[in-house]
Amino acid sequence: MGIFSKTQNNTDISLNPSTEFLNVSLVINLQKIRDAFGESTDIVIKEFILGKEGRGGLQAGFIYTEGLADADDILSSLMMGLRTADLDLDVASSHQPNRILKDFALAVGDVKEISDFNSLYTAVLSGDTVILLDGQACGIVASKRGWKDRGVTEPSAQTVIRGPREGFSETLRINTALIRRRIKDPNLWLETNPIGHITRTDVSIMYIRGIVNEQVLNEVRNRLDRIDIDGILESGYIEELIQDETFTPFPTIFNTERPDAVAAGLLEGRVAILVDGTPFVLMVPALFSQFFQASEDYYQRWDFATLLRILRFFSFFIALLAPSLFIAITTFHQELLPTPLLIGLAAQREGVPFPAFIEAVMMEITFEILREAGVRMPRAIGQSVSIVGTLVIGQAAVEAGLVSPAMVIIVSITAISNFVFPAFNMGISIRMLRFGLMGLAASFGLFGITVGLVAMVLHLCSLRSFGIPYLTPFAPFIVNDQKDSILRLPRWMLLSRPRLISKTNKIRGKQSKPEKSRVP
Incomplete structure (x- = not known):
């Protein structure tokens, strides 16, 4: 359970309902730790003596997870700190050895004290190193995590032509x-x-x-x-x-x-x-419009970014409506087509045994299978197999008389338009809605498509994202926010933040309009 609320206590939540506190005996503490982890081989427990030889010393324990913590760095930092400050005898004889270690000996960034086993287990399994001293019912957590990570690489799902190449990692x-x-x-x-x-x-x-x-x-x-x-x-x-x-x-x-x-x-x-x-x-x-905006829109010229955004919204309607419009027009509303085009489509469909709806469903499902196979196959062959498979299956289906060439063109344009969106999850939403609109088109024609679009818009108007209307700034219509929705106006005109998102600090800062250069 999370503990982000400011009104709640920031104490650690236990893995078990009851909290067991550390014992003053180091031997008992280390044995409980070994029992709790089942003598796991990656949980390293070291024992050593703090203090000069011949002058007494204090027994200490060192616990960390191998592969998650840079324990060698902490141990060397601890020993170096003791030698440099000559604090080893003080640690052994002091009534507050934990404070001396934490304040003077450990030269690491984040050092804190813990008093219960659950906090100790969480720290060790998170990559921290825990130091326990004999005679102290609390321990020291030194944060020096040292696992291997992928590092900062270029994003694979949201690429840009112009812009930063840095992407988040797993750390x-x-x-x-x-x-x-x-x-x-x-x-x-x-x-x-x-x-x-x-x-x-x-x-x-x-x-x-x-x-x-x-x-x-x-x-x-x-x-x-x-x-x-x-x-x-x-x-x-x-x-x-x-x-x-x-x-x-x-x-x-x-x-x-x-x-x-x-x-x-x-x-x-x-x-x-x-x-x-x-x-x-x-x-x-x-917001709905946010899924059609790419980072690159703000790095290119405003006119080119606006053109690309209009293209994305246009591709949205193609990916959503192209198959259903083709089904509705060829099945119920042939009078909307020019006579030469209608004759050509009729000639193509002469040997096809299935109605337009079955054709579209077959081709859409086939393309979805090829797309999913291309994602799951090894990278070296996945893309080539999906492209070649699409071409071969489409051509073979036309030659076998299962589908018409026009349907292959419609499904191909629809699939390509689906990849235009910067946000992959919005493309998935359109793929799901497309099948529903195809069914309505096959049942009721353009009337069914109209009813489906009205229902979709009503559903979008009912959605909220953490209290903010999903269709903002279109519904409710906010004139001032239209400068960065479908259009992307010049940078010097983007003076205010979205009205419903930021209600306290609305002005970004005064930006001057670039002056025209005057060449004498």
């Missing part, structure tokens, strides 16, 4: 650092807490104080607090548990693997949700 601290590199402001706040009774996955929320909508921020905290689950393995778990509407094909939470996209969202007043172990960061609230 939470690398991801937060990538965002802080772009927003160097102390008002960029980060709250981190574990979620999941067993996995104890670190989940962080990041926002800019003074810009964020406080109502949205509190709603994010409350929804994360209500999560009661044993494990979180990816941000998709969080997305499904906190989304506004479950039974909708449209995504109400935006996900991205680009740090610049998250930084831009934070500057607009959104809240970012980062989950350790995944390169995909969630952003809320998410």
Whole structure:
């Protein structure tokens, strides 16, 4: 269960209902740790003596997880700190050896004290190193995590021609650092807490104080607090548990693997949700128009970015309506077609034994199978097999008389238009809705398509993303926000943040209009 709420206590949540505190005896503590981990070979427990030889010493224990912690660095830092400050005798004779170690001997960034076993287990399994001293009922957690990670690479799902090539990785601290590199402001706040009774996955929320909508921020905290689950393995778990509407094909939470996209969202007043172990960061609230906007829109000229956005919305209607319109017109409304085109289509369909709807469904399902196979197959052959398979199967189906050439063209244009959207999950939504509209077109013609579109628009108007209307700024219609929806006006005109997202700090900053150069 999360503990993001400011009204709740920030104590660690136990893996077990009862909390067992550390004992003053080091031997008892180490034995309980060995029993709790079942003598696991990757849990390393070392014992050593703090103090000079011949002058007495203090027995200490060193616990870490091999492969997750850079324990050698901490151990060398501890010993070097003791030798440099000549504190080894003081540690052995002091009444507060933990304080001396924490304040003087450990030259690492994050050092804190713990007093119970559950906090110790969480720290060890998170990659931290725990130091226990004999005679002390508390331990020291030294944060020096040292696991191997993928590093910062180019995003694979959201590529750009012009713009940064950095993408998030699976390590939470690398991801937060990538965002802080772009927003160097102390008002960029980060709250981190574990979620999941067993996995104890670190989940962080990041926002800019003074810009964020406080109502949205509190709603994010409350929804994360209500999560009661044993494990979180990816941000998709969080997305499904906190989304506004479950039974909708449209995504109400935006996900991205680009740090610049998250930084831009934070500057607009959104809240970012980062989950350790995944390169995909969630952003809320998410609007319908946001899924048609790419990071590259803000790096290109405004006129070219506007053209690309119009192209994406046009591709949206093609991917959604092209097969259903073809079915409705060829089945019920042949009078809408020019006579030469109608004769050509009739000649193509002369030997086809199936109605247009069955043709479209067969081709759509075939293409979905090829697309999924191309994703799951090894990268070296997946793309080539999917392309060759599409060409071969389409040509063979036409020659066998199973489908008409016009239907192959319609399905191909539909599939290509589906890849135009920057957000992959919006493309999935359109693929699902397309089959429903095809059924309505086959049953009622253009009237059925109209009813389906009206129902879809009504459903979109009913959606909310953390209290913000999903179709903002189209419904409700906000004139001032139209400058960055379908259109992308010049940079010097983007003076205000979205009205419903950021209600406290609405002005981005005074930007001067570029002057025309005067050449004498």
